[in-house]
Amino acid sequence: MGADLPHPFDPLSLAEIETAIATVKKAHGDVLFNVVTVQEPRKAEMTAWLEGPETAPRPKRVADVVVIAPGGKVYDGLVDLAEPKITKWELLDGEQPIITMEELQLVEHIARKDPKVIEQCVISGIPAEDMHKVYCDPWTIGYDERFGSGVRLQQAFMYYRPDVDSCQYQYPLDFCPIYDADKQEIIAIDVPTLRRPLSKVAPADYHPAAVEARGGYRSDIKPINITQPEGVSFEIKGREIEWQNWKFHIGFSYREGIVLNNITFNDKGTVRPIFYRLSLAEMVVPYGNPERPHQRKHALDQGEYGAGYMANSLSLGCDCKGSIHYLDAHFPTRAGGLRTIKNAICIHEEDAGILFKHVDFRDDSVIVTRGRKLIVQQVFTAANYEYVVAWVFHQDGTIQPEIKLTGILNTYAMLPDEDTHGWGTQVFPGVNAHNHQHLFCLRVDANVDGPNNTVFVNDAVPSPHPVGSAENFYGNGFFSRRTKLATAGASRTDYDGATSRTWEICNPSKLNPYSRKPVSYKLVSREVPGLLPKPGSLVWKRAAFARHTVHVTPYADDQLWPAGRHVPQTSGEPSRGLPEWIGDGAASIDDTDVVLWHTFGLTHFPAPEDFPVMPAEPMTLLLRPRNFFASNPVLDVPPSYSSTPSQVAAGGKGVTDAADRMSRLAFGQANREG
Amino acid sequence: MGADLPHPFDPLSLAEIETAIATVKKAHGDVLFNVVTVQEPRKAEMTAWLEGPETAPRPKRVADVVVIAPGGKVYDGLVDLAEPKITKWELLDGEQPIITMEELQLVEHIARKDPKVIEQCVISGIPAEDMHKVYCDPWTIGYDERFGSGVRLQQAFMYYRPDVDSCQYQYPLDFCPIYDADKQEIIAIDVPTLRRPLSKVAPADYHPAAVEARGGYRSDIKPINITQPEGVSFEIKGREIEWQNWKFHIGFSYREGIVLNNITFNDKGTVRPIFYRLSLAEMVVPYGNPERPHQRKHALDQGEYGAGYMANSLSLGCDCKGSIHYLDAHFPTRAGGLRTIKNAICIHEEDAGILFKHVDFRDDSVIVTRGRKLIVQQVFTAANYEYVVAWVFHQDGTIQPEIKLTGILNTYAMLPDEDTHGWGTQVFPGVNAHNHQHLFCLRVDANVDGPNNTVFVNDAVPSPHPVGSAENFYGNGFFSRRTKLATAGASRTDYDGATSRTWEICNPSKLNPYSRKPVSYKLVSREVPGLLPKPGSLVWKRAAFARHTVHVTPYADDQLWPAGRHVPQTSGEPSRGLPEWIGDGAASIDDTDVVLWHTFGLTHFPAPEDFPVMPAEPMTLLLRPRNFFASNPVLDVPPSYSSTPSQVAAGGKGVTDAADRMSRLAFGQANREG
Ligand SMILES: [Co+2]
Ligand SMILES: [Co+2]
Numbered sequence A, B: 001m002g003a004d005l006p007h008p009f010d011p012l013s014l015a016e017i018e019t020a021i022a023t024v025k026k027a028h029g030d031v032l033f034n035v036v037t038v039q040e041p042r043k044a045e046m047t048a049w050l051e052g053p054e055t056a057p058r059p060k061r062v063a064d065v066v067v068i069a070p071g072g073k074v075y076d077g078l079v080d081l082a083e084p085k086i087t088k089w090e091l092l093d094g095e096q097p098i099i100t101m102e103e104l105q106l107v108e109h110i111a112r113k114d115p116k117v118i119e120q121c122v123i124s125g126i127p128a129e130d131m132h133k134v135y136c137d138p139w140t141i142g143y144d145e146r147f148g149s150g151v152r153l154q155q156a157f158m159y160y161r162p163d164v165d166s167c168q169y170q171y172p173l174d175f176c177p178i179y180d181a182d183k184q185e186i187i188a189i190d191v192p193t194l195r196r197p198l199s200k201v202a203p204a205d206y207h208p209a210a211v212e213a214r215g216g217y218r219s220d221i222k223p224i225n226i227t228q229p230e231g232v233s234f235e236i237k238g239r240e241i242e243w244q245n246w247k248f249h250i251g252f253s254y255r256e257g258i259v260l261n262n263i264t265f266n267d268k269g270t271v272r273p274i275f276y277r278l279s280l281a282e283m284v285v286p287y288g289n290p291e292r293p294h295q296r297k298h299a300l301d302q303g304e305y306g307a308g309y310m311a312n313s314l315s316l317g318c319d320c321k322g323s324i325h326y327l328d329a330h331f332p333t334r335a336g337g338l339r340t341i342k343n344a345i346c347i348h349e350e351d352a353g354i355l356f357k358h359v360d361f362r363d364d365s366v367i368v369t370r371g372r373k374l375i376v377q378q379v380f381t382a383a384n385y386e387y388v389v390a391w392v393f394h395q396d397g398t399i400q401p402e403i404k405l406t407g408i409l410n411t412y413a414m415l416p417d418e419d420t421h422g423w424g425t426q427v428f429p430g431v432n433a434h435n436h437q438h439l440f441c442l443r444v445d446a447n448v449d450g451p452n453n454t455v456f457v458n459d460a461v462p463s464p465h466p467v468g469s470a471e472n473f474y475g476n477g478f479f480s481r482r483t484k485l486a487t488a489g490a491s492r493t494d495y496d497g498a499t500s501r502t503w504e505i506c507n508p509s510k511l512n513p514y515s516r517k518p519v520s521y522k523l524v525s526r527e528v529p530g531l532l533p534k535p536g537s538l539v540w541k542r543a544a545f546a547r548h549t550v551h552v553t554p555y556a557d558d559q560l561w562p563a564g565r566h567v568p569q570t571s572g573e574p575s576r577g578l579p580e581w582i583g584d585g586a587a588s589i590d591d592t593d594v595v596l597w598h599t600f601g602l603t604h605f606p607a608p609e610d611f612p613v614m615p616a617e618p619m620t621l622l623l624r625p626r627n628f629f630a631s632n633p634v635l636d637v638p639p640s641y642s643s644t645p646s647q648v649a650a651g652g653k654g655v656t657d658a659a660d661r662m663s664r665l666a667f668g669q670a671n672r673e674g
Helices: A014-028 A043-051 A101-113 A115-124 A128-133 A208-213 A538-542 A578-582 A645-649 B014-028 B043-051 B101-113 B115-124 B128-133 B208-213 B538-542 B578-582 B645-649
Strands: A032-038 A062-069 A073-080 A085-091 A134-140 A153-160 A176-180 A185-190 A225-227 A235-237 A240-243 A246-253 A257-267 A270-286 A323-332 A338-359 A366-382 A385-394 A399-407 A411-413 A424-428 A431-434 A436-446 A452-462 A478-485 A502-511 A518-524 A550-554 A592-604 A614-620 A622-626 A641-643 B032-038 B062-069 B073-080 B085-091 B134-140 B153-160 B176-180 B185-190 B225-227 B235-237 B240-243 B246-253 B257-267 B270-286 B323-332 B338-359 B366-382 B385-394 B399-407 B411-413 B424-428 B431-434 B436-446 B452-462 B478-485 B502-511 B518-524 B550-554 B592-604 B614-620 B622-626 B641-643
Touching: A014 A032, A014 A062, A014 A073, A014 A085, A014 A323, A014 A338, A032 A246, A032 A323, A101 A115, A101 A128, A101 A134, A101 A153, A101 A176, A101 A185, A115 A128, A115 A153, A115 A176, A115 A185, A128 A134, A153 A185, A240 A366, A246 A323, A246 A338, A246 A366, A257 A366, A257 A385, A270 A385, A270 A399, A270 A538, A338 B366, A338 B385, A338 B614, A366 B338, A385 B338, A399 A436, A452 A518, A502 A592, A550 A578, A592 A614, A614 B338, B014 B032, B014 B062, B014 B073, B014 B085, B014 B323, B014 B338, B032 B246, B032 B323, B101 B115, B101 B128, B101 B134, B101 B153, B101 B176, B101 B185, B115 B128, B115 B153, B115 B176, B115 B185, B128 B134, B153 B185, B240 B366, B246 B323, B246 B338, B246 B366, B257 B366, B257 B385, B270 B385, B270 B399, B270 B538, B399 B436, B452 B518, B502 B592, B550 B578, B592 B614
Parallel strands: A338 B399, A399 B338
Antiparallel strands: A032 A062, A062 A073, A073 A085, A134 A153, A153 A176, A176 A185, A225 B225, A235 A240, A240 A246, A246 A257, A257 A270, A270 A436, A323 A338, A338 A366, A366 A385, A366 A641, A385 A399, A399 A614, A399 A622, A411 A431, A424 A431, A436 A592, A452 A478, A452 A502, A452 A592, A502 A518, A518 A622, A550 A592, B032 B062, B062 B073, B073 B085, B134 B153, B153 B176, B176 B185, B235 B240, B240 B246, B246 B257, B257 B270, B270 B436, B323 B338, B338 B366, B366 B385, B366 B641, B385 B399, B399 B614, B399 B622, B411 B431, B424 B431, B436 B592, B452 B478, B452 B502, B452 B592, B502 B518, B518 B622, B550 B592
């Protein structure tokens, strides 16, 4: 087995994508390629190979293919890339595969030429000759019961730009064409009863010419330089990274974007597995305006467009600062060509402030050690919104997924004195930004010291005994109540702010030598709004993963995406993904290979501060080792300064002083450069 | 009025402290000075002066003094520093002033010589000649009903060091002497029924020699240099700082540490007030082991020791990295001398990643702008624990208090096979770390576009109408329910995770021009465990502020500290501070000068990862402008890169490229230095 073979976790290479496409084309002619991605290795085979790469067979490279054939026929296929040959070819019925960027690009051109769209633009106050100033953001239609799932549809949110460089979200139009992707034509337009003509307000743009016209840029920000003259502290071989005892494989899927596999931590020489696979597996952005047709605004962006397909090409010194390593992403084009997103993933280190510190008040003997973090990051653009997704690794064993939201609000037209009825906010004259939630589903394929894990809920609760009782005389007793989640059905659990609820993924067979508690990783997540659309609502049916903060399922190959494999235009009857897998709920999740699904996010009531483009709003959670290590695992990180009592008593003799010599007093030194 | 006069918000200078001490000594002889601090200017006078410094009288400089006179008599005094003369001198009855570091230092020396302490050490297995290896952490006694409040007491947590450089928290002793600070002697010892002799386990220290003996430090961390060759972006005059439209005064009190006053934001030329004063005003760390005498472990660290008095002297390149400005802190010694903590506050900027970004999917036209933050920080050591307190200012108007916890767990002895009964965790052989909470009280003296503000609770809730109804056919309706807090009594409110509850401090007289909602700052805080000690418990009585997530009171001079002015040994009967001020709860807090008190923090169930010294655990919250600005206030921050559709169409002509040229590919460039 040559070292030049792809790692079984690797995304398909350009050559592999080409092979898959050629194999399919040979057998099935000119089809449109919505997906050509790696079929992830079957876990049993992969685990055997990871444990014994010399003896176990290397998992095969298989392409997972989704195509649309003439007539709108959708096929799911598998291509064994070694042969190469097609090993599965299945016609789907009433399922719509992911919508590609190429499909999205088409809609605007077609809408601009559609007579009924032009008619509505004219009614809105746009002359027919100005149709080149009309723009549309095509979105998944979600689900519209008038059309069902059999016809491939998009809805087109309409906007106007007075100038080609203006931000069109300032000029939303009030009607909504529906686009048939098979026919490539507009088949209907939703027109509201209350008409809202095009706003005549002057734009307030954010591009440089507009800012200059308003008085220009601020000039009082001095540069901050971040450099690593001796290089970075991580090593990369292929797509496997090693940094500060961590080792893991960095994949990238059209669907989830960054996928982290086989995450291990070298604990004093013992390589301990922690997670088999981590990713953001799905998301949903339900909007809260109940008036038709706004109920259709609830994109499941990963299943419907793909966080990989929408990935930005990142730019050194702009998106990324410091010493950066990039990885590209490769995808098919629809016609069967190749597309590369250069710099789809950036990897870098940051200083993380004080890692630990203690001062003895007796003599001021002190240790202060600075921390470092590793960040694996991507940005994706979902029409108006930007999502900055960072996987932050800490030296102490903590993994911290962090998402920043920026970009632009989805906007709708409003009349000058219109009442938003609380469903939205006027963020600019004539612009109504509707309430919405951003709910993400973190998929945690656990492997905490081995595959057999159990999940517990931890609640911080007071002693049950009253104040004045012998057991709790002063009333201060409290403890962590652990509740085992024994079955998939019982695993549906919600955040409880009153008990600071956490979830603990533990290995019941491995006990910490000191605490004698099972080794575990704890999910600490506080940005966990419930799904506000009601039980039985369209969103509740389609995005079932968002009904609960946590679900746990026994591991099964191919159960990757909690709203199902093909998400566009699902009716939610029945709900796909998690509810199908959980079924009657009887499956044991105790001391077995389990996957934890965690829904987190935020509820966004827009305000004018968010317009015309939003300052990034961060949101984060922690996966923390608890009872996993026998002691603080970062004691061997060199301190910046350390003095012991005996060194203090000796007048400082022998102290460790490794303070960063590049730091300076802000006003105490002459400028060293420039 | 000379420019050399102190700003009325300034802490007392060394000269002013000297004047106050001399004035008191002259009148009252040799007393012990527990406090000599600035009496903060009366708000009415101060506001008048801030508005018209040329016409309004400059607020007087007054020293607020607390002394202990011979016989343990405690006096509260005021000294008018201009004259100078004593304007108030009041004997207190049964109140104990803050415990100073000097008082704490004494206890260990006395305990080591006390025969009954020696006797207990011998029982524990320590030879009497090894008393120099016995250490004690003196803590406030909290409240012990056997002794009441009249005698000044501390409890001494006992430890052992096999070696002078060993961490004594590995060797807790099981008994607890009680120290009388007036008599300077041990007056009692709490001895448990179940005895736990000194652990014989070998130490696992974190000092360099110990790490070297275990195999040494990791050597794979490459330097990260952070430099500002053109200087910093902030300006400081005296203690007033200006940065990115922000302006505020940085004070420092013995009690609260960093105090921020008169925080304003320059909104396109209009200086808009936001907060009159911000600080961490109190904290409490209740421990959850209900067995005597552990109920006494619930330090109100700020009221009982002082976050200023316990401040670390920060060190360039260790605690702080980059271009740093420091401010010192000045305090009296007990005997009436002077004490300076050099570098008690550090101030610096950091890169803050992507501030905003948007890509147009049509043509990849893009804007990406990097953000910056300003950090005003201190560290204080409360015996075993370190608290890193940072006030982070963002360019977009957000203020983000952030606290990191590090240092060492408070530990108690346990037998090898002892059951902790869930009240603690064995983190090391023989070491029981008890469950505890860290609860902080953020005091927000609001001034949102003027002094008259109102606080609302915001809850994200679904439409009341059922799925299928005309009003909510698809079930997706949701909105933000606003509830006015009209009276101090009604202001006692708790976090509700199910509604992602936030609190909004608004100015009902100023409406946002677009949203037509009152301008506001919103409190977004998710780390908000309830107080786990029960209603009626000792902690509940003493730390009443911690009973609710939010209280709101009408402003009153001198209502600064929510557990009262003198905290040590309060019985909680009646509860001091907030409950006294709120009284019958009838006071209006609607459209008037209000103070919001916010309790946040975390519940800490220790684990071996926390030992022997804890990796820093962060916790944060946001004060965010909502409907405060007419639009995104950072549009004039220069972008790193901007291309408009017309520029893209012109092949890139005219794009703005201000990418950071110091950034590098991790592996793509030869090393530039070294
Ligand atoms: Co949003
Ligand atoms: Co703690």
